[in-house]
Amino acid sequence: MSQFLTISSNNELYRIAVEHIIYINADGNYCNFMQSTGEIHMVVLQLGQIEQLIAKQISNAEKHFIRIGRSLIINRNYIHYINVSKQQLVLADNNLSKYTISASQEALKKLKEIIGEEIK
Amino acid sequence: MRKQLNDIKDDEIREIYSEGTSKSKFPFVGIALAIAAIAILIVGGYLFFHKDTEDKLQEDAIIEESTIIENNASTPKECGKGEIIAYDTVCNNIPLQVIVPINLQPRLIIGDISPENDSIKLATRAADIREDNGEVVSACVIDGEVISLGIAKKGFCAIINNTIMIGCDEATSLFDESIECKGYFFRQYALIDNGEPISNRSKFKSNRIALCQIDNQTAIIKTSESVSLNTFADALVAFGCKNAISLNGGNAYGWYTDKNGTHNIYGNKFNSDHVTYIAWFEK
Numbered sequence: 574m575s576q577f578l579t580i581s582s583n584n585e586l587y588r589i590a591v592e593h594i595i596y597i598n599a600d601g602n603y604c605n606f607m608q609s610t611g612e613i614h615m616v617v618l619q620l621g622q623i624e625q626l627i628a629k630q631i632s633n634a635e636k637h638f639i640r641i642g643r644s645l646i647i648n649r650n651y652i653h654y655i656n657v658s659k660q661q662l663v664l665a666d667n668n669l670s671k672y673t674i675s676a677s678q679e680a681l682k683k684l685k686e687i688i689g690e691e692i693k
Numbered sequence: 694m695r696k697q698l699n700d701i702k703d704d705e706i707r708e709i710y711s712e713g714t715s716k717s718k719f720p721f722v723g724i725a726l727a728i729a730a731i732a733i734l735i736v737g738g739y740l741f742f743h744k745d746t747e748d749k750l751q752e753d754a755i756i757e758e759s760t761i762i763e764n765n766a767s768t769p770k771e772c773g774k775g776e777i778i779a780y781d782t783v784c785n786n787i788p789l790q791v792i793v794p795i796n797l798q799p800r801l802i803i804g805d806i807s808p809e810n811d812s813i814k815l816a817t818r819a820a821d822i823r824e825d826n827g828e829v830v831s832a833c834v835i836d837g838e839v840i841s842l843g844i845a846k847k848g849f850c851a852i853i854n855n856t857i858m859i860g861c862d863e864a865t866s867l868f869d870e871s872i873e874c875k876g877y878f879f880r881q882y883a884l885i886d887n888g889e890p891i892s893n894r895s896k897f898k899s900n901r902i903a904l905c906q907i908d909n910q911t912a913i914i915k916t917s918e919s920v921s922l923n924t925f926a927d928a929l930v931a932f933g934c935k936n937a938i939s940l941n942g943g944n945a946y947g948w949y950t951d952k953n954g955t956h957n958i959y960g961n962k963f964n965s966d967h968v969t970y971i972a973w974f975e976k
Contacts, residue, residue: 621700628712635708642703642783649708660781660788660917675788677781679704687708 576631580616580623587616591637595651595664595672597623599644609666620646639687641680652688657681703782775975777814777949779957787920787928792913792949797973799852799911801835801877804966808948808956816972817902817913817947818960819850819940820879827967829879832868837875848883848891848938850904850971852876857911859904859936861886879969882922884937890926901925902945904971905937913940913947915959940971 575590587606595607599620606614616623624646627634639649641662653665657678664672676684701707775797782789794815806816821830832849833840844863851858851867853876858867861883871878883891884903898919905912914929914937922939929937946960947970 624709627709632711634711638709639706640701640709641706643701644703644783646709660783675783675786677704677783677788679781680706683706687706 578627578630580618580626582617587614589614591631591648592650594648595666596648596674597646598674607672609670611670620644639684641676641684645674645676647674649688652684655681655685655688657685703784704780775814775973776952777973779949779951782932784928784931785924787924788917789928789932790915790917791932792915793910794912794973796976798855798976799857799877799971799973801833801852801879802970802972803829803835803840803968805968806970806972807962808950808958811950812975813950813972814975815913815947815949816970817940818945818968819904819971820881820969821846821941822967822969829969831880832878833880833969834868834871834876834878836877837872839872844880846880846882848881849878850881850938851878857904857906859906859911859938861891861936861938879971882939884922884926884939885929885934886936888930888935890923890930893922893926896921896923899943901942902940902947903929903934903937904940905929905934907932907934913949915942 575592577588577590578594580587589606589608593609595609597604597606597620600615602617602619604616604618604620604623606616608614618626620640620643624640627638627646631637637648637650638646640646647662647664651664651666651672652662653671654661654663660675660678660681662674662676662681662684664674776795777797778793778795780791782791792815797814801819802816806813820833822828823830829841831841831843831846847861847863849860849862849865849867851865851871853867853871853874860867868878870876881904882893885891885905898921900916900919901922902913902915903925905914914932914934916925916928920928925939926937944961946958946962948956948958950956
């Protein structure tokens with residue numbers, strides 16, 4: 574059974590299955606959800622508020638989501654490639670669509686360590 | 694309450710935990726610590742209330758002695774050692790390197806310098822120099838001496854009494870003040886003025902370097918990819934810069950020395966007396 578993240582405002586409600594979220598990036602006071610369909614959905618919330626909603630609504634959220642810096646939350650299940658020196662993070666979904674994102678070297682180094690721990 | 698947007702830096706990551714989930718891999722450690730704390734309080738309380746008079750007198754003597762020692766140690770605190778803090782971040786998808794000089798003395802220099810000068814902890818090319826006559830473009834003051842005049846570029850950096858002021862003003866009084874105070878002054882393209890990015894006509898893309906003011910700190914921020922001045926300014930605003938001017942970018946030479954003493958050099962050096970650097974020296 575899928576878990577869903579639901580974001581509700583006065584006028585609209587956005588509900589998305591966790592596995593359909595590739596990443597969420599901040600854009601000022603807005604955030605964009607990159608969905609596994611390739612579509613981007615914008616919500617009028619800050620990334621910190623979305624992080625709170627994830628913590629509230631998703632059980633075992635740590636198995637799904639990692640916050641990277643001030644402007645990114647990724648679905649860790651889609652991590653495909655990390656290149657620390659190029660500051661490059663590639664997320665890939667089941668359809669092998671690839672999403673390349675920039676992040677700081679230090680953050681990627683830590684991410685690489687966390688993911689590396691999983692195979693030990 | 695969970696951490697809010699700005700409680701994480703761009704070089705940090707964190708796994709997002711569901712509410713009510715313990716982040717600790719050892720949940721019993723917290724309980725053990727709490728029991729230990731209670732035990733310490735009980736033992737401490739017992740000892741405190743059961744000391745006899747003699748012990749109390751001894752204790753008073755010890756306290757007095759330590760007070761005297763403290764008073765004797767009234768030599769002024771040493772100034773913090775100067776250092777460079779450097780880190781990578783990403784803003785608006787632009788990878789940035791941030792270099793922050795701490796407790797160092799800034800100066801403007803004309804002529805060749807190198808990392809072999811151990812007293813310089815950070816140096817980067819500053820004002821533009823005209824190719825035809827080797828003169829500094831726009832107004833320039835070094836050690837209170839006027840080197841050149843002009844307002845071709847509205848952005849400015851004034852260094853007066855070791856304080857750097859960055860802004861955008863054709864008629865700033867800081868030019869005169871830098872002369873009076875034997876300070877430094879130069880002009881460059883303005884990128885940000887009071888938190889607002891300044892639009893620039895040039896769409897030319899290049900590696901960029903800026904001198905920035907963030908809160909009360911000054912930093913050198915450079916890109917590792919080619920961007921236009923407008924894109925660079927937007928990224929700096931997103932990073933939180935309040936004022937910024939562009940410095941010699943592209944492959945302009947510079948370096949910083951980290952706490953391990955390693956010289957981190959960027960750009961290409963060509964030996965010439967017709968170059969200007971903003972450099973931070975050990976005090």
